[in-house]
Amino acid sequence: MLSPTEFLSLLLLLPTLASAQAGFVAFKEKTCSERLDIWADGQLIDGGKLIIDHALRERGDFNGGHNYDNITFPGAQATGDWEKDTGTQFVYWKVQQPDPTCQFILLRNTQRGWESLSQLPGDELLRVSDEGCYYTAVNPNIDLITSFCCGRDDCSIAEIEVQYPSPEDTPNDKAPSCTVKSYDATPTVEDGVQIAVTRPQTCEAPPACTHSITQSKMVGTAVSHFQSFSWTTEEGVDVKIDAGIEFIVESKFSAGINFNIAQSWMDETGTTLTETNITASSEGERQQVGTVAFYAFTPQYDCWKGEVSCGKDQAGNEVVIRDVNFCQPRISSTGDSAGLFRMVYISG
Known part of the structure; x- marks a missing residue:
């Protein structure tokens, strides 16, 4: 706030x-x-x-x-x-x-x-x-x-060079299981979140500076939805989903509803939980002299759109979560994440 x-x-x-x-x-x-x-x-x-x-x-x-x-x-x-x-x-x-x-x-x-x-x-x-x-x-x-x-x-939101910790998915062994109810079988290509892959640096004199990626960044499976949902299951468990994006990664223990939604899509599309590195050659994009900048990467995703059924509420009504996007990173011919590198200039 x-x-x-x-x-x-x-x-x-x-x-x-x-x-x-x-x-x-x-x-x-x-x-x-x-x-x-x-x-x-x-x-x-x-x-x-x-x-x-x-x-x-x-x-x-x-x-x-x-x-x-x-x-x-x-x-x-x-x-x-x-x-x-x-x-x-x-x-x-x-x-x-x-x-x-x-x-x-x-x-x-x-x-x-x-x-x-x-x-x-x-x-x-x-x-x-x-x-x-x-x-x-x-x-x-x-x-x-x-x-x-x-x-x-x-x-x-704009300070993409600052690595804020990812939100933790609250473990909940009683989160309802979900199944994909309907979806578009052909995925669309979407741009993911722009990620800084080098720290900001100053380029003071010729030759033009270059940026080298020294620390690998990860791109992984994601689910997103445009509405917030909350209900009480038939078992009396309160479930809440906030509109937004959840990047599902193996390094984070996920037993909550977002992970279950992702799992239902993986079952339907025949994919698995994916993590891939952002890499580039040691000589990345050049930086203009007299500037402050960092190198950034925008990954590409294959995304399926549809709706998911997550059991019934306390009144016995089916709970259907609509406008769900399930996205897997696109993989380049080298086995790395596909996407676009770009220099971002800042005032320092």
Whole structure:
């Protein structure tokens, strides 16, 4: 929960954003002296500014931010002759000072149903808490999202480089067994939660810095549902499921309802509890000189959607949990988790 001080800051920020039109203003070089034109869906963006007028916490109404689709930067320079940078451009963003406890966030929209497995509306490209001129590497025809957060609780969603402990599934030997009632037999590909795989570091001088993954991160089986459920079973046991995502891992003792739901899907789809590593070559993506950044990975999942029956309630009615997603990590040809690596720039 937000403290009274944090809540006041959030309330104060809203009119500030509306009146001053805080935003990300595009520039051609690192001194933020020469502005860039921005085109979105064939329309010139006024002043080359992507306004910030919706917060992460507004996810239900505005998908957690302000969307700008099919953006191009005709005057931006190419980032270089690296093969991996083909078509990528330098874009620097001038950002004003956020209010205390607040951060401005620029994200890239993902195309695979982000709402299933992430509380963010997209993958982070830039997150700042101090005014300045900040670098990003972007591709033409990109879809971008502006957002902001205020207070520790809201901003913890965006601080993906901080490894918060996973919620523990409360052991409950009396949790009801579940069976899949109906589902779409063909899984869809979904983007998972963006995960930091290196610590933030400063790149102070040429040659351009690279990031090496020194500690393996795990991606595992997940279940998610969009509604909260609670009932009392015929045996008199109270059961509660909160809307959200539960990543089921073998390293955590799971005997509760979320694990039972996952098990019912594994039985139905012929899969098993999966854990796979995030790995990369020792030389990862390069970091731009004069920046603070960390390397991040967005895993891909195969997800089945449907509904699950978890016994009967105290009145004898069948308990059906709808809009359940059961997701297994996609595995690349090398046996690692499939997905996309991306550099995330921050203000330090």
